[in-house]
Amino acid sequence: MELSSGEEKPEDYLFKIVLIGDSAVGKSNLLARFARNEFNPNSKSTIGVEFQTQKMEIKGKEVKAQIWDTAGQERFRAVTSAYYRGAVGALVVYDISRRQTFDSIGRWLNELHTHSDMNVVTILVGNKSDLEDAREVSSSEGKSVAEAQGLFFMETSARDSSNVTAAFQTVVKEIYDILTRKVMQSQDFKKPEPGNGKTVVLNPDDKQDVGEAPKTSGCCSS
Numbered sequence: 001m002e003l004s005s006g007e008e009k010p011e012d013y014l015f016k017i018v019l020i021g022d023s024a025v026g027k028s029n030l031l032a033r034f035a036r037n038e039f040n041p042n043s044k045s046t047i048g049v050e051f052q053t054q055k056m057e058i059k060g061k062e063v064k065a066q067i068w069d070t071a072g073q074e075r076f077r078a079v080t081s082a083y084y085r086g087a088v089g090a091l092v093v094y095d096i097s098r099r100q101t102f103d104s105i106g107r108w109l110n111e112l113h114t115h116s117d118m119n120v121v122t123i124l125v126g127n128k129s130d131l132e133d134a135r136e137v138s139s140s141e142g143k144s145v146a147e148a149q150g151l152f153f154m155e156t157s158a159r160d161s162s163n164v165t166a167a168f169q170t171v172v173k174e175i176y177d178i179l180t181r182k183v184m185q186s187q188d189f190k191k192p193e194p195g196n197g198k199t200v201v202l203n204p205d206d207k208q209d210v211g212e213a214p215k216t217s218g219c220c221s222s
């Protein structure tokens with residue numbers, strides 16, 4: 001694939017990112033807060049799969065995050081392999097006020113790594129940080145599990161918006177950095193020819209390596 005100024009937009013990337021974690025940890029509300037700046041205090045369990053596409057600007061380039069959400073509870077979930085297919089990022093969410101949701105993290109990471117690339121960019125998210133009085137998992141516990149597993153870490157609140165955008169941005173920025181590093185490494189610069197100085201030859205497989213998702217948006221059911 002040859003790219004030169006004005007031909008194609010190499011900055012127009014779409015990254016599939018999955019939300020995982022036990023039921024009622026706040027996955028759907030994190031997505032609603034991030035994509036629509038909404039919060040639903042009475043939200044019901046997700047049935048099947050939902051996804052939203054959100055444009056973001058990373059280092060001056062337009063990047064689209066396609067964020068997938070499914071139920072934490074087995075019986076409401078979508079087909080697991082399809083949910084993870086092509087994912088390049090993941091938010092593994094627990095609820096800081098319910099320790100059992102923190103204890104499930106290992107299981108969610110196993111599932112993620114069984115169904116997607118080991119290199120999927122992952123952030124551990126301790127949600128409901130507004131419930132400080134009911135806290136059952138300390139920040140330092142969250143941080144040390146994340147460090148041990150090589151994950152990013154952040155505590156968020158979908159209710160008061162704290163760190164929600166930052167958590168998604170951390171993942172998208174890291175994916176973008178990996179992608180651009182890979183492209184730079186595999187760049188094969190043509191010998192400068194008169195009038196051809198700006199042309200760069202890219203390996204067409206590079207974008208697929210990091211798992212481009214289909215360029216669609218909307219909602220689907222299981």
Ligand SMILES: Nc1nc2c(ncn2[C@@H]2O[C@H](COP(=O)(O)OP(=O)(O)OP(=O)(O)O)[C@@H](O)[C@H]2O)c(=O)[nH]1
Nearest residue numbers: 023024025026027028029041045046072157158159
């Ligand atoms: N206090 C507080 N409540 C939250 C927060 N995020 C979500 N909730 C509440 O937690 C409950 C579950 O939220 P959901 O977003 O539906 O959780 P989920 O992880 O998508 O649940 P499943 O679809 O069953 O997997 C709802 O009552 C939300 O209002 C938060 O940051 N703080």
